[in-house]
Amino acid sequence: MSFTDRLREHVTDNGTGMLHDLLFAVVWVALVSFLFDFVFASAPTWVFYMFLAAGIPAYFGFFFSLELAKQEHGE
Known part of the structure; x- marks a missing residue:
């Protein structure tokens, strides 16, 4: 299995969770940056x-x- 196939499979299996993780990180950093x-x-x-x-x-x-x-x- 090539790297691209493994990456595609991983994103397909974990896409929603990865999106939630990214959204939390962006909101957290934006909030902390705003506060400071x-x-x-x-x-x-x-x-x-x-x-x-x-x-x-x-x-x-x-x-x-x-x-x-x-x-x-x-x-």
């Missing part, structure tokens, strides 16, 4: 990077709670 451009403009750079890194647990927490909500409602 307008709200926390005088904050040090390391705080900006810590907020960006906080997106990792936020991602897993958001999708874990989403799964719990789906199971609770029987979907």
